[in-house]
Amino acid sequence: MGILxxxxxxxxxxxxxxxxxxVVAAYPITPQTTIxxxxxxxxxxxxxxxxxxxxxxxxSALAATFGAAIGGARAFTATASHGLLYMHEVLWWTAGxxxxxxxxxxxxxxxxxxxxxxxxxxxxDQRDTGWIISMAEDxxxxxxxxxxxxxxxxxNDVNLPMIVGLDAFILSHTYAPVDVLEQEDVDxxxxxxxxxxxxxxxxxxxxxxxxxxxxxxxxRYDIERAMERAKKIIEKVxxxxxxxxxxxxxxxxxxxxxxxxxYLVALMGAWAxxxxxxxxxxxxxxxxxxxxxxxxxRPLAVEKILEYASGKKGVLVMDRSISFGSAGPLFIEVSSIxxxxxxxxxxxxxxxxxxxxxxxxRDIMDIISKFVDEVxxxxxxxxxxxWFFSHKR
Amino acid sequence: xxxxxxxxxNILPLSVTSEAAMGKTGSWRTFKPVIDYSKCINxxxxxxxxxxxxxxxxxxxxxxxxxxxxxxxxxxxVCPVKAIAFIPEx
Numbered sequence: 001m002g003i004l005x006x007x008x009x010x011x012x013x014x015x016x017x018x019x020x021x022x023v024v025a026a027y028p029i030t031p032q033t034t035i036x037x038x039x040x041x042x043x044x045x046x047x048x049x050x051x052x053x054x055x056x057x058x059x060s061a062l063a064a065t066f067g068a069a070i071g072g073a074r075a076f077t078a079t080a081s082h083g084l085l086y087m088h089e090v091l092w093w094t095a096g097x098x099x100x101x102x103x104x105x106x107x108x109x110x111x112x113x114x115x116x117x118x119x120x121x122x123x124x125d126q127r128d129t130g131w132i133i134s135m136a137e138d139x140x141x142x143x144x145x146x147x148x149x150x151x152x153x154x155x156n157d158v159n160l161p162m163i164v165g166l167d168a169f170i171l172s173h174t175y176a177p178v179d180v181l182e183q184e185d186v187d188x189x190x191x192x193x194x195x196x197x198x199x200x201x202x203x204x205x206x207x208x209x210x211x212x213x214x215x216x217x218x219x220r221y222d223i224e225r226a227m228e229r230a231k232k233i234i235e236k237v238x239x240x241x242x243x244x245x246x247x248x249x250x251x252x253x254x255x256x257x258x259x260x261x262x263y264l265v266a267l268m269g270a271w272a273x274x275x276x277x278x279x280x281x282x283x284x285x286x287x288x289x290x291x292x293x294x295x296x297x298r299p300l301a302v303e304k305i306l307e308y309a310s311g312k313k314g315v316l317v318m319d320r321s322i323s324f325g326s327a328g329p330l331f332i333e334v335s336s337i338x339x340x341x342x343x344x345x346x347x348x349x350x351x352x353x354x355x356x357x358x359x360x361x362r363d364i365m366d367i368i369s370k371f372v373d374e375v376x377x378x379x380x381x382x383x384x385x386x387w388f389f390s391h392k393r
Numbered sequence: 394x395x396x397x398x399x400x401x402x403n404i405l406p407l408s409v410t411s412e413a414a415m416g417k418t419g420s421w422r423t424f425k426p427v428i429d430y431s432k433c434i435n436x437x438x439x440x441x442x443x444x445x446x447x448x449x450x451x452x453x454x455x456x457x458x459x460x461x462x463x464x465x466x467x468x469x470x471v472c473p474v475k476a477i478a479f480i481p482e483x
Contacts, residue, residue, distance in 0.1 A: 098405055196400045205407040215397060222404050
């Protein structure tokens with residue numbers, strides 16, 4: 001197939017086809033709709049041998065996907081924003097049942113006021129559900145991550161569902177060249193579906209009956225153990241993908257020009273590309289900075305964040321959403337990890353790009369250089385929130 | 394703990410299906426549906442609508458399994474000839 005010019009959404013649809021997904025159930029919502037639209041076209045054309053289930057809501061969309069998955073099918077759904085919030089309950093059911101499912105989330109702000117542009121409030125709202133949660137930086141990664149998601153979720157050591165996140169419009173509706181791998185190559189790399197158990201007429205189980213407190217707590221502990229194991233599997237799958245197809249992304253975290261940097265900026269998603277450009281330019285101006293791109297907010301790479309950020313003079317965290325009454329979710333995570341260190345770096349949480357406010361590399365240059373200058377002038381400090389409302393230009 | 398279903402070192406929220414796994418739910422009833430067979434026209438609407446599948450078809454007409462009927466009253470409500478009385482349990 002080679003290189004195709006695809007939107008982020010079409011890249012996801014192609015990966016779903018290449019993964020030989022058998023069941024897709026979804027409900028349309030901007031900016032996700034074109035993923036399932038493309039899949040439905042592929043099914044209708046006979047290019048893809050899958051059952052497409054139309055449902056009346058997102059709650060049902062994930063319930064149907066979950067049902068197909070528990071019955072042994074490789075299943076996929078996609079949603080965004082209010083749709084993701086509406087299916088929130090079923091996210092808990094899927095993870096709690098330990099059933100592999102892959103879902104694309106095209107991250108979008110939550111109303112009111114109504115807003116269709118990117119921010120990470122929807123995906124961050126799912127952190128406690130037991131799902132593996134990732135964010136892609138570009139369309140190629142959206143394709144690669146979707147394929148990797150099937151290997152990760154269906155690994156014997158994991159058996160948890162996974163979200164592949166991509167930013168609304170910046171990726172979802174923007175065309176870019178994507179290397180769509182050949183079917184026979186993907187077939188060699190991605191084995192047929194595996195899962196812990198299947199419920200069908202031959203395997204009659206009842207799932208989700210009442211469990212007494214001690215048993216319930218043991219099952220919660222098991223999910224956490226699987227999350228911990230998932231860290232190794234995510235790294236392994238990304239490495240093997242790289243060996244096989246020539247592209248890998250650093251596993252849980254991509255560190256860009258980190259090793260010799262005195263300062264790091266941590267962030268997730270598409271604007272990491274702008275941050276890398278900002279870092280390149282800032283280095284020309286004598287700022288010794290690097291980018292720590294968090295690819296997975298769950299499971300969180302505690303060890304790697306400690307390894308990469310220890311000994312740095314400052315760490316700036318950029319969040320595209322806010323946990324009201326505290327700080328940006330990524331700042332909460334990163335600052336708590338770095339505080340485990342005896343001598344934590346200076347830290348600041350910047351809130352930007354919320355509700356789709358455009359943030360370009362020059363804005364990020366301003367944000368980073370301001371932080372570096374402040375630390376150099378004032379010395380060590382921690383600031384949990386600083387709001388960056390809009391670009392000047 | 395020995396009755397928990399464990400697969401490949403994972404404790405799972407599964408149970409093996411069996412009759413009366415949750416006890417005999419007929420004891421939950423406060424009202425009891427009683428069929429008047431002289432009025433019943435064997436339309437099977439009660440059989441179709443019963444949410445717990447405790448109404449079965451037999452040669453003598455529909456039969457309610459009182460061991461598991463929770464007494465929701467849907468059968469009495471859907472009966473087009475009012476052949477099902479809904480009477481308080483004592």
